[in-house]
Amino acid sequence: MKIALAGNPNCGKTTLFNDLTGSAQYVGNWPGVTVEKKDGILTGHKDVVIQDLPGIYSLSPYSMEEVVARSYLVNEKPDAILNIVDGSNIERNLYLTTQLLELGLPMIVAVNMMDVVRRNGDKIDTAKLAKALGCPVIEISALKGEGTKEAAALAMEEAKKGVQNERPHVFTGSVEHALAHIEESLHGNVDKASSRWAAIKVFERDAKAIETLGVPTDIISHVEDHIKDCEKEMDDDAESIITAQRYVYIQKIVGECFKRSPRKASTTLSDKIDKFVTHRILALPIFILSLCVMWWLAVADGGPGTILTDWANDGFLGDGWHLPFTMHESKAEGKYKGMDFEAASDAFAREDASKSAWRDAYKEAYDKKNGEGAYDKALEAFNEKAEKEFKPEKDGDEFEKSEFEVLDEAVAKTVVAKEVFVEDEETGEPKAKECDCEKCAKKREAGEECEGCGCGCGEPEKWNVDYAAYQKAAEYEEPEPGDFGVWVPGIGALVGDALDKIGVGETVKSLVVDGAWGGVATVLGFVPVICIVFLFLSFLEDCGYMARVAFIMDRLFRKFGLSGKSFIPMIVGKGCGVPAVMAARTIESERDRRMTIILATFIPCGAKTVIIAMFAAIFFREMWYVAPLMDVIGIAIIVLGGIALKKTRAFAGEAAPFVMELPAYHMPTASGIVRHTWNRVKAYMLKAGLIIFPACVFLWFTMHFDWGFNLLADEEIERSILHDMGSWIAWLFAPLGFGTWQGAAASVSAEIAKEQATATLGLVAANMEGASTAAHVSNLFGSMSAFPRLAAMSFMLFNLFVPPCMVAIAVTFREMGSKAWGWLAVAFQLFVGYALALSVYQIGMLVAGGGFGVWTAVAMLVDLFCLWMVVRPARKAA
């Protein structure tokens, strides 16, 4: 048996559905959240399926939700309709009821929120209402679980009985007369049960319904005169006559059955909150403030979202993590005694840099004395000898090749490595010095930058390493995390250990740990931020604030074809594009939602800031405005892109009517919010994860293997499959100024995660001249173009504004709900990124004196095309 749940948005339909089925489903305050049909088995009745229909105000043919609900009811013919009605807003809710009654299906009406009705001192005479509607009426409170079981039982009973009572005659004399006539003419063409519904649809000239019902055209033209007569008499069109008369009828029965207790105006809590949050002056600051809270919670540096994400990526899924509150200074004997973990890691990084710099210098000196390649030969000879002498029973474990064992004291004593430094992870530049003097320590404690205090703070820190210093450095071993607190090994580390125990080869281990597990970790790493964003957004939606956000922001965003709610995904997008795209769900109009999804990821996200940081530090040091400029460009693309897209055929037409209920504020239930968040995370992991995971593994594979499927070390990237693939597509990037395999490989690998662009650049540039990664990268761009800074700017722009990482693309496809729209979004983003990089590089070259070439002309044409797309007159609505 099938029972359909039908009702207005915000009437408590989803709460009732959860109560009846126990299934996870979202309770929203926003029309259109339940666009998907959801069903569940009625608890305790295995043979009864409850079908949850989208929340709708009417069965008109104009909105997607309404069409979905209508075609289900008409075509699938459920055994009964359970129409849920908000008792505290009964007039508008009964409007849908009058339409449902006409369908000729067994039906009951459940008046919900009776607790609120009683609290207000109002009274509903359900017996009278049942008589007026011609179907059973029951009082319930879905939130408290009162009467819900009885309502389901009553619906089942009605389903068994079938329609018995005559349904009310809603309309006035002449309309009922016309309807009776149409019904008569339709006799034999449609089902008897649904003949009244059919007659009304014919009267309304509802083309969609007439087509589905298959009414012959001669009948339509035959009854047209009757309809015209009515229209003339009422001075209105047929559709409006029907709508207006329904409300007249409802007003009449509500007057008979509903006793409203007198109350003072504007005293409810909802009114008080509303006065505050939609206040003329305070509204925008309150909105910005609430966004700041979400921003801080989810994606800000040092906020809970970032801490959780780091923990998930590096700790839980990676090497491991320290249990909170167990961290202490090391008590173990050795170099790190008395230091905390961070200080010990810094110290080790310093000594490690000294060690490897001195070894490089030593190797050079050794070769100088003994001839080119002598050191490698000597090391090989040493390893061969050591392997022969290696006895597993005595020395244990496997034989490990030494990387440094050839020591000629005479040479060593003369070797000094000059200007050694530790590289900053983000920029590749030498790390700044942090001295220990009292003055600086105080400043740091106060959270101030300590620069220019005279002791060299803030300057790049470099030092020399002689043999004695090397020997000291060589004594430092990597700090043991267990010495600094309770260390919980991460899953990544555990998987690696397990594989070691089984004894698989290095290749398989790397494939599993770095490739496959890395892919899983990429997918799971986004879960914390998605959770936080959706916990917050569900709260805002459920409590009723989201509708006000649309109310406040509508004016601004309508100008460039977006909805008032488009602002939220864009703010979330500053932190991460993945939850941003998912957050677009709260936008009810499909067109606005699609446009928002396409545009939201143009705001540079957290990972893209890593690219900006690197390029700003290497190429645009004196241009402080480069980083904020990228945000400005992102916003400009959204505004101009919105205006341009609005004029295309795909998005043309009149703006969706903004006729929206502002539901009363109420405190959402925790279980509802958690359910909704869990649904989002589950959908992300299942659907998006299935695309992201293989793609990540594939890209990782191309980076770390050659065509013979041999595992490569990081430095051997030139032999990788990625190198060849980069070479194949490098010509694509030539007009942008970075048409070499390095530029292509970095751009392609950036699709795993945007910050990967910097890491790959560091790897592919490693063979360039220079002492640091920063210098390598700088020289790499020097080798690509006569205008390295333009090429660098172009590379940065391209990587910031082409489609975001694969995770975001996968989510885009999912949220678009169709492949065609997904590809359209990706194509648009590719075009924008490419056009921007092309224009900046080519026109920049022209200005800088690089001459006028074919590509300069192409760039100008592309710019003219974009300009035309933005300023051309808007398409007339179809």
Add this chain to the structure above:
Amino acid sequence: MNKTLDKVAVGATATVARINGEGPVKRRIMDMGLTKGVEVTVRKIAPLGDPIELTVRGYELSIRKDEAAKIEVGA
């Protein structure tokens, strides 16, 4: 032509006399209960000047001024 709903002052109540226009927008406005003869109170205007908030049939409804301009009201 009569006064339209977008011209009604904040806090004032008016009775809907006629709804102009046609098609989806008109149907949507009427579906939400803005039909001939119903009393409407203009509650407030959004901070940026548009849309407006109404009370109709006991609940809060927000519509744009463009749409309000299609609704003629009597006193």
